[in-house]
Amino acid sequence: MQRTETLPASYLASFNEQPGYLNFASFGPPSQPVLATAAALMADAAEGAVGVSDRLHGEDARARASFARLTGFGLENISLLPATSYGLFQLAFGLKGKVLVSAGEFPANTYPWLRAQQAGLNEMAVMGGSLTLVTPELVAKELTADVTAVAVSAVDFQTGYRADLAGIREVIGADRLLLVDGIQGFGVIDQDWSVADAVVTGSQKWVRGGWGSGAMAFSAAGLERIAPTLGGWTGVEHPSQYDGVVHASRSDAGKFGISNLSPFAAGSFATALELIEEAGIGAIAARVAATTAVLTEKLENAGVDVLSPREDEQRAGIVVAGFPEGNAAQAHQALALAGISATLHGPHRIRFSAHATTDAESLSHVALILASFA
Incomplete structure (x- = not known):
């Protein structure tokens, strides 16, 4: 069961990365x-x-x-x-x-x-x-x-x-x-x-x-x-x-x-x-777990293969989308044009990585774009 610890508003207000940033596994934009x-x-x-x-x-x-x-x-x-x-x-x-x-x-x-x-x-x-x-x-x-x-x-x-x-x-x-x-x-x-x-x-x-x-x-x-x-x-x-x-x-x-x-x-x-x-690391971890669960669900509902673990104890902030047709590069380009930052891993995989400050609208935006590549 996911925890429901609340993040302080002051923590969330400390960051101002642009919406659509889903690349924390590469680099996390620093706080103010x-x-x-x-x-x-x-x-x-x-x-x-x-x-x-x-x-x-x-x-x-x-x-x-x-x-x-x-x-x-x-x-x-x-x-x-x-x-x-x-x-x-x-x-x-x-x-x-x-x-x-x-x-x-x-x-x-x-x-x-x-x-x-x-x-x-x-x-x-x-x-x-x-x-x-x-x-x-x-x-x-x-x-x-x-x-x-x-x-x-x-x-x-x-x-x-x-x-x-x-x-x-x-x-x-x-x-x-x-x-x-x-x-x-x-x-x-x-x-x-x-x-x-x-x-x-x-x-x-x-x-x-x-x-x-x-x-x-x-x-x-x-x-x-x-x-x-x-x-x-x-x-x-x-x-x-x-x-x-x-x-x-x-x-x-x-x-x-x-x-x-x-x-x-x-x-x-x-x-x-x-x-x-x-x-509080517990509050941060809980928010990240909830966010990645939402992203996973939205991708699956859009027909996108999800290659990362589903179980809470086996995942952190990374969600990997699979492209069995080998069109990951085209999908990654479409995401970039829409202002979504993610990491391309070869022709078959795109890695998304969400933090506690990731906005919900970006998750929906990702799923909407990738639906046409599924």
């Missing part, structure tokens, strides 16, 4: 508070007053604190990064053993494991096919005694399938690491992230904080077993003691730091995270 934060930080930087650098980089702490609260991990287990891919490379190059990765993963969660394997650091084992859902049953089938970790997306970018992270954790047990690319779900699904040993996400999609920031959260086991192979000068003890001596890595998640991050991006990320906290 995020824009204001970025402008204020840039204005501070432009003045160049004494101590401005320290004040600007204080935004890192604000982002880390909010991310810790939203994920349920301790503050010492949180590290910021400039993008999801940076975090995935940190995981891949810091882990030993054999890692199970789906063949259908977004390339950002494939190339780090491939490059680490090519560097002789670990072994990448591929499971399933390009559109195979990563279920606990699939993982159990592919699991071998030498597998040390499983890497999976919380929400699949092609199908919208929401992985059963708790089920996968139960299958792999406590001794193997569960590594989660959370970017297609974090901020819009009410998820217990603590079942994972590492969660990596970025700011630019569902969080709606713009490009240039993201974060990683680690369990105690993840923090202990994933080495800071790619850690840089900001990831060591006493980084500002320029004494020509190699310093020991930090003991907390800060050991994965490479360099100073953009305070403008970190501040924007922090503001976006705090807006999610204020609204």
Whole structure:
């Protein structure tokens, strides 16, 4: 049963994307508070007053604190990064053993494991096919005694399938690491992230904080077993003691730091995270679930094939329309001409991704346009 939690009017009023925007799985238009934060930080930087650098980089702490609260991990287990891919490379190059990765993963969660394997650091084992859902049953089938970790997306970018992270954790047990690319779900699904040993996400999609920031959260086991192979000068003890001596890595998640991050991006990320906290992830998730259910129903009533899951527990904000005649490009062009933003995935699929602010009229408009292509 879908929840009926109410979103604060102040949250909904914080955004002003154009009607017809259904492309949050690619990029989420930031809120007005995020824009204001970025402008204020840039204005501070432009003045160049004494101590401005320290004040600007204080935004890192604000982002880390909010991310810790939203994920349920301790503050010492949180590290910021400039993008999801940076975090995935940190995981891949810091882990030993054999890692199970789906063949259908977004390339950002494939190339780090491939490059680490090519560097002789670990072994990448591929499971399933390009559109195979990563279920606990699939993982159990592919699991071998030498597998040390499983890497999976919380929400699949092609199908919208929401992985059963708790089920996968139960299958792999406590001794193997569960590594989660959370970017297609974090901020819009009410998820217990603590079942994972590492969660990596970025700011630019569902969080709606713009490009240039993201974060990683680690369990105690993840923090202990994933080495800071790619850690840089900001990831060591006493980084500002320029004494020509190699310093020991930090003991907390800060050991994965490479360099100073953009305070403008970190501040924007922090503001976006705090807006999610204020609204309540449960309320956001409930609104997104209700909206995607309506879109699914309207598409089916229009005769359009829906290729994404129907069950609440298996979906997030993504709805995929199928075009068995191979005319998805023509349909996508018609949508664009009508002011509808979506993602074309080859000749047979269009991906729609709705947020809590998606307007109902746009859903009807999509169905009306696609009816002629069904």
